[in-house]
Amino acid sequence: MGTEYAPARAMAPTKLAYFDDMWALRSTATVVSLVQQDGGRRAVVLHSTVFYPQGGGQPADTGVISSGGARFLVEDVRMKDGVVFHYGRFEDVGDGCNSEFSEGQSVNLEVDAERRNLNSRLHSAGHLLDICISNIGLSHVEPGKGHHFPDGPFVEYKGGIPPDQLQDKKNKLEKEANELISKGAKVLACILPYEEATQLCGGALPSYISKGSTPRIVKFGDHPGGPCGGTHVADISNINNIKVTNIRVKKGLIKVSYNVSP
Numbered sequence: 001m002g003t004e005y006a007p008a009r010a011m012a013p014t015k016l017a018y019f020d021d022m023w024a025l026r027s028t029a030t031v032v033s034l035v036q037q038d039g040g041r042r043a044v045v046l047h048s049t050v051f052y053p054q055g056g057g058q059p060a061d062t063g064v065i066s067s068g069g070a071r072f073l074v075e076d077v078r079m080k081d082g083v084v085f086h087y088g089r090f091e092d093v094g095d096g097c098n099s100e101f102s103e104g105q106s107v108n109l110e111v112d113a114e115r116r117n118l119n120s121r122l123h124s125a126g127h128l129l130d131i132c133i134s135n136i137g138l139s140h141v142e143p144g145k146g147h148h149f150p151d152g153p154f155v156e157y158k159g160g161i162p163p164d165q166l167q168d169k170k171n172k173l174e175k176e177a178n179e180l181i182s183k184g185a186k187v188l189a190c191i192l193p194y195e196e197a198t199q200l201c202g203g204a205l206p207s208y209i210s211k212g213s214t215p216r217i218v219k220f221g222d223h224p225g226g227p228c229g230g231t232h233v234a235d236i237s238n239i240n241n242i243k244v245t246n247i248r249v250k251k252g253l254i255k256v257s258y259n260v261s262p
């Protein structure tokens with residue numbers, strides 16, 4: 001039976017800098033704790049972070065946290081009870097001993113821009129398909145799960161499409177998405193009171209958003225917005241191109257597989 005890691009003391013939630021400014025890839029922060037987990041995995045906890053923790057169908061950022069001669073290579077980022085854990089390892093500085101951080105130290109954060117950019121494009125592409133699916137006459141389908149990972153991204157909808165229409169819908173969906181990309185539209189992300197958020201999302205919010213809460217809403221141009229905690233491109237023209245690779249209907253779920261060009 002494995003022992004589960006329990007922090008010695010409860011840590012305050014990490015400030016999610018990407019919530020307010022999802023295009024900032026560098027920042028400074030203060031070290032709250034250095035955590036050693038079962039199996040020897042290390043984690044750095046900071047008071048705030050520009051790193052995106054895996055969630056909402058989007059993979060974690062990678063990058064570097066550094067201070068003085070110490071460099072911590074961030075390989076994975078996860079959030080638990082509001083606390084963001086940057087997992088990775090200290091770079092060997094070559095003299096046989098690794099330089100590390102201490103609690104309260106100020107450190108520099110730098111997110112891997114190339115990886116983040118691809119993840120943001122894939123996430124925005126998923127949201128754009130939600131808009132397009134209703135534009136091509138499938139407004140009755142209900143958005144479900146989204147998987148915006150480079151390894152086989154897809155979006156799912158509850159509903160159906162007659163088999164003889166699948167190819168036509170696939171072509172129309174791809175055409176509509178690329179038309180909207182070529183027109184472009186600014187992407188807005190903000191935290192709003194429930195009523196205001198409802199208005200921005202076309203008059204209704206999903207039932208998992210509790211009344212009285214202040215959800216974060218992501219909105220493309222004049223299209224209805226939706227609740228989302230992820231990162232996105234600044235303008236949908238930055239998605240560049242969407243390829244709808246497959247549409248499959250199984251057990252009342254429409255699975256739309258897609259990709260973006262490199």
Ligand SMILES: [Zn+2]
Nearest residue numbers: 056228229230
């Ligand atoms: Zn999203």
